[in-house]
Amino acid sequence: MIKRKAIVSIRECVACGCCVKVCPRNAIAIPKGIYAEIDKDLCVGCGKCAKECPASIITLEVAEA
């Protein structure tokens, strides 16, 4: 089965926190105020964060097995 995970383009992230708010699994945090970090173990690849991101810099990518 193909599993997708959200990937943040760290360089472009503005650390606004929109993704953190919509994540249904609380898998995203912005610990240092620089970029969002996604907990790959919690991420189910629902894509809500990618949709919400105002800079559209979160993509869903197939996770390596």
Next chain:
Amino acid sequence: MKQKKKWYDYLWIASLTYLILGFFNILFAWLGLLCFFIPLIISIVKGNKAYCNKYCGRGQLFSLAGGRFGLSRKKDIPGWMKSSYFRYGFLIFFFAMFFLMLWNTYLVFAGAKELRTVVTLLWTLKLPWHWAYHGTLFSSGAAQFAFGFYSVMLTSTVLGFVTMILFKPRSWCVYCPMGTMTQLICKAKNSGSSQP
């Protein structure tokens, strides 16, 4: 799965109230300094963007208006708008305009200039705003600052609303000067520890 709302999820009411109060008495504009100092203090003391992430009422307002009320096309923001050139450029421009406003305030304080009861939208349009001025207990410079600061707040809200409609609800967050500045502070503060 929906997360329970916290007290700070209602700060959009404060942002909206702020904009409305400016129509009644311009001196309320001084309260806007809170949206200026709180994010700075949080980023300097705690080294994070908790203000953007949790407390920013304006962001909540855009996400409500653009999300729940469907006033946004929800399209991707153009590449140049999220480039660091534009973000830092806008930060510099915004600050230049801000200092110009402070200078004008100083001139009124010093008595070299008369108080102008106008709100300047988008740095050019002078909107008559005399109905919201009922005199001040202090120097007329205090009122001049209120007009100037309200102009800054109204201008950025209008810009944010336009990009909210055109792009995603919280597009303003991408180029928000406060956001860019607090991110820079966080970068400086956390440099040395794990870098991307």
